[in-house]
Amino acid sequence: MGRDTLSDLLGAVRLRGAVFYYVSCWRDWATEAPPAREIAAAVMPGADQVMAFHMVARGSAWAAVSGDAPLRLAAGDIVVLPHGDAHVMSSAPGLAAERQQPEWVFANRDAPRPMPISFRDGIGVPTPDAPSEDADAVLVCGFLGCDLRPFNPLVTTLPRLLHLPAARAGGWMANVIDQAARESAERRAGGDAVLERLAEMMFVDTVRRYLEDLPADARGWLAGLRDRHVGRALALLHGTPAHAWTIDELGRQAGLSRSALHERFVQFLGQPPMHYLARWRIQLGSRLLRETRHTVAAIALEVGYESEAAFSRMFKRLVGVPPAAWRRQAQPVVPPTASATTASVSSGAHSSMKR
Incomplete structure (x- = not known):
């Protein structure tokens, strides 16, 4: 087994999820989500x-982003909007949609989650109880955040738009959607935590399936991860980011000459390996600044x-402010205790300190 570089990255950028709405729909319906x-x-x-994100627990739906063709979703399908675009969810393409107002979202930010909502003939209203079992379609909807x-x-x-069809997801994802629907309806103790983890698992699996389906000529971080040599180089940089890497040593371990690795890395990621390493170190450092003392x-x-001077110069160059200013601005996500200090270090940086 090679290093799980994707998990390294998702951990370092603080992926987190939450399920906000349990939506039941009858007949013709359409709603537009704001950016x-x-x-x-x-x-x-x-x-x-x-x-x-939206998970179709029952029935079918259509998802549409402006400028792209509408996408039909069947029961068990999942759709994620990675860039947070405004989008329409509906029972059929082309229906006039009422836009969800940000003011309504803010007004209900402290309501118990997930909030049951019913759409009947295009009109959506919050409901005090879990939606009826006779709905034509049921969606479990929420949000994911990251740095x-x-x-x-x-x-x-x-x-x-990332689409994970039920047939590609496998049986376990259908169980995730069913569990999300049950947790949404039953509101048991600890349900919020369960739904958060389910949302994160759903996103990770969706990205993995997308990675598997990338065309051979794809470019970008995921395509580089899949490439034999670039993927090996990424695993090495993520595995021991504190190591005194040189392009020569990285090339030897990745199985390419320094010039070939440089060219291949730039081809996939748009930057040389040492530039990537500098940014990855600063990402790890920013997390430690936020979560530790x-x-x-x-x-x-x-x-x-x-x-400290070398780190501070690079940090300010890439982030725009010195490390101390970043720390003051950042919102801690865990209490800065000794145990949190240890837990917050990425596995790669932590292991490199032991060497």
């Missing part, structure tokens, strides 16, 4: 990037810099 950036502060506070800053090479390579000097050493 995720307009409601991000309500649904995913502190996230740089907010992505909407874009300082460095997230994955999101920019994803399409506007380590000194800037200690973090610099932990992610591969010989001095």
Whole structure:
């Protein structure tokens, strides 16, 4: 087994999910979701990037993003909007849709989740109880958040709409959707935590299936991950980011000459290996600044810099502010205790400190 570089990245950019709505629909219905950036502060506070998702638990639906052809979704299908585009969900393509107002989302931000909603003949209203079993379609809908800053090479390579058909997802994803529907309806203790983990699992599997289906001439981070040599180089950089890498050593271990690796890396990722490493180290450092009380000097050493000054120069160059200013601006996601300090370090950076 090689290194799970995708999991490394998703961990470093703080992927997190939540299920917000359990939607029952009857007859003809259509609703337009606003751009995720307009409601991000309500649904995913502190996230740089907010992505909407919809899981079809029963019946069928259509998903449409402006400028693209509508996509039919069957029971068990999943659709993710990685860039948070405004989009329409409906019972048929071309129906006039009422736009969900950001003000409504903010007004209901503290309502118990997931909120049951019923759409009857195009009119959507919150319902006090779980929707009826006789609905024509049932959707489980929510949001995923992650960091874009300082460095997230994955999101920019994803399409506007990710579709995971039930047939491609396998039986376990159907069970995930069923479990999400049950948790939404039953509201048992711990249900929010279960739904959050289910949403994250759904996204990871959707990205994995997308990776498997990439065409041979694809470019971007995922395509590079799939490439034999670039994928090996990425695994090495993620595995031991604090190592004093040179392009020569990385090329030898990846099975290419330094010039060939440079060319191949740029071909897939649009930047040389050492530039990628610098950005990856800064991403790891930014997480440590946010989640721990380590000194800037200690973090610099932990992610591969010989001095605090060198780390601070690169951090300001790539992020725009010095590490101390970033720390003041960042919102901690865990209490900065000793245990959190240990747990927050990425496996690659942590293991490299042991060497």
